[in-house]
Amino acid sequence: MPTSFIWQTPTWPGMHYDAISVGTELARAHRAQGVVEGKLTSIGFEQRLELAAEAWSQEAVATAAIEGERIDLTAVRSSVARRLGVGNQEGPNAPRSVEGLLDIMDDAVLQRDAPLTHERLCAWQAALFPTGYSGMSRILVGAYREHAEPMQIVSGHVGRERVHYEAPSSARVPSEMQVFLEWFNAITEHDSLVKAALAHLWFETIHPFEDGNGRIGRVIVDLVLARESGEVSRLIRTSQRLLERRNDYYQQLERAQHGQLDVTEWVLWFVEQVRVSCEEASVAVDAALAKAVFWTSHQDKALTTRQRKVVNLLLDAGPKGFEGGMSTRKYESIGSTSRATASRELIELEEMGLLGKVGAGRSTRYYLNIPGWGPADVVVAKLPASS
Incomplete structure (x- = not known):
């Protein structure tokens, strides 16, 4: 039997955080966002598209890699190039599942002002699994999970598994998601980065689908960032940063899902990762500016x-x-x-x-x-x- 400590699902949305503790890191993150946006005004439209294309390509590879899936960066780049009309568009075609991932990432940015609904989320999940299979396993696609067995997040070898978390029963998922979506679509007092942190945590805690929850949860982050920054948000490689800190990412989620409503530590950690992603985006813009000046000279x-x-x-x-x-x-x-x-x-x-x-x-x-x-x-x- 797996060794585990089954955590009780927190009573959402009663979660709270220490605004004073989070405030300093929020200010630093927003400054970093502003720097990126300011620097982008100094480069041409074509260069901005090239930066966005590379960032989007790397993000797609990273969000899949967090789940242990390896996808071909070259194929992703050519698909993104065709979508944005920039760079090398003659490369190999990406598999349907990868195109589906790019579809939902694109939808989060282009349709950022549209409400997040049950139907939209189910369409996102179906796009990730166009064959109806996850690996060799047949899964339910385009709908919330329905199986009677508990949904558990497990690691370790067969016979020595460790259960990190047990999600709400399938019977509770529709009502839990309804509360989540009403909160997400409403105007709240939360700063956008805090809302992204809370939304990601909350969605991952419900774990509404049989598979694809991690990728969809990170696209929800993209959606929140896009609502604040528009297409500039494509340059903020949050999934790449989370991949670099993958163990910390899982540990922070695990701690926050422990059933305690004070999620200050998670929010602080998440906002820090967004800040670092913005700082790295700023370096990428600097490099693009240097390249432009170099060729001009x-x-x-x-x-x-x-x-x-x-x-x-x-x-x-x-x-x-x-x-x-x-x-x-x-x-x-x-x-x-x-x-x-x-x-x-x-x-x-x-x-x-x-x-x-x-x-x-x-x-x-x-x-x-x-x-x-x-x-x-x-x-x-x-x-x-x-x-």
Whole structure:
């Protein structure tokens, strides 16, 4: 038998939190949101779309990975590119289930002002499981769970399972969801980030579907953020942050579901993750701005197709993103060329001022000539004086 401590479902929506304790972190998170929105005004529409496409792609992969599902980032990127009309739209098609995930993520942003209803949630869940199967198991799709057995969140090997939480009985789900939806759609006194935290916790506690609750619960977070920030919210990679802190994420949910109505610790933790996601989005916008300035300053340089490919690769990697810098050997491999050609073209890029270098001989490494994007001792070749 599984070892467990079955928690009683809290009486929602009687949950509460310490507004003073949460207030400081809320202020920091909203400042971080404002910084992202302010920086976005400095870049072009096409660049904003590119940033949104990459963030959305990474979010889809991350929310699936939290549930232990691996999906192909390349296929996701091409699907997102087609949806937004930007980037490489000729890539592979994503499986129907992945397209369904992108559909519901898109719906949360584009239809952010529409009410959240039983029908909408059931449509979201059905989109995740177009075949009616979760793995090898047949599940009920497009409807709340109906099975008589308790819905339990379990970990561990067969015979040694640990039950972390037992959700309300299936018979209670419709009434529990009705109360949740009335609260969610009503105007409340809660700050938007607090509402996202409470909504996610509450939905996961009810666990209304046979499968897909985690992904849908995180799309509900997307919906709340989109209602505040519109399409800018696509840049806030909350699921990627939750994946990075996956163990903490599960532990924090578990503690909050313990039956106590004071959920201050959960709200504080959740708002902190949103703040960090905003700060990371700000770094991504900075990188996009740096790329734009870089190409503007070098628009008069005649580069080979291979040189442009390598420079774009370094730019896409971002600050400190291309580990160890660019070497002749790496250039040779990436550009499918000879060692001599690789060495010559790297030297040309340095002489034109696109790259700086560190070291000498076999230890020579090249970095983009962008302040802060390489080691402090990067040296850039001096351009010849104009006559």
